[in-house]
Amino acid sequence: MDEGYIKFKANWEKTPPFATTELAQLIYWRQRMFDLGLIGMYENGIGFGNISQRIGDTNQFFISASKTGNLLELNEHHFAKVIKVNVDQNWLHCEGPSIASSESMSHAVIYEQCSWVNGIIHGHQLSLWQKLLYQVPTTSEAIAYGTPEMAYAIIDLLQTSDLRHQRIFVMAGHEEGIFTFGENLAVAAEVMMQWLTK
Numbered sequence: 001m002d003e004g005y006i007k008f009k010a011n012w013e014k015t016p017p018f019a020t021t022e023l024a025q026l027i028y029w030r031q032r033m034f035d036l037g038l039i040g041m042y043e044n045g046i047g048f049g050n051i052s053q054r055i056g057d058t059n060q061f062f063i064s065a066s067k068t069g070n071l072l073e074l075n076e077h078h079f080a081k082v083i084k085v086n087v088d089q090n091w092l093h094c095e096g097p098s099i100a101s102s103e104s105m106s107h108a109v110i111y112e113q114c115s116w117v118n119g120i121i122h123g124h125q126l127s128l129w130q131k132l133l134y135q136v137p138t139t140s141e142a143i144a145y146g147t148p149e150m151a152y153a154i155i156d157l158l159q160t161s162d163l164r165h166q167r168i169f170v171m172a173g174h175e176e177g178i179f180t181f182g183e184n185l186a187v188a189a190e191v192m193m194q195w196l197t198k
């Protein structure tokens, strides 16, 4: 399955866990998404879904670490800080006790493009994905998750569709893959939950 493994080159500096006070919103909303099945694990043991939050007014962000979708609860050991991303070189610099999510590059370009966005959620759900395909902004079927091509496709949607207004897009080339974002994590989660119940 095309899920859960890192496709970028990472410069990961292993550091002690971050303070739980810095991660409180992330841990709270990650749990809500996990309880809704939008973050979780497939039968083959591969985890899916991730969540991030911008740090202050920088383009740096905290994101759930790779291989954490399957965990019942996250704590300070399960987050990374993404310091710098170079999409053209498919390269990323992160710090923390665990390496950043394989989908970090997609999160990074949204923060770069939209200074008002402070929280992003990537969830999986088959029925919602099927319902949303080509009904909301959608990246091409030819584009796989976690690649520079996906990052460019997201930039393209942000610049040419009404994605900034809708705050939700799906990935035709990443089955079940849905992204939402907003001014904060509560808004990103609200967008996801509104569509779930529509």
Ligand SMILES: [Zn+2]
Pocket: 003, 048, 049, 122, 123, 124, 145, 174, 177
């Ligand atoms: Zn995914």
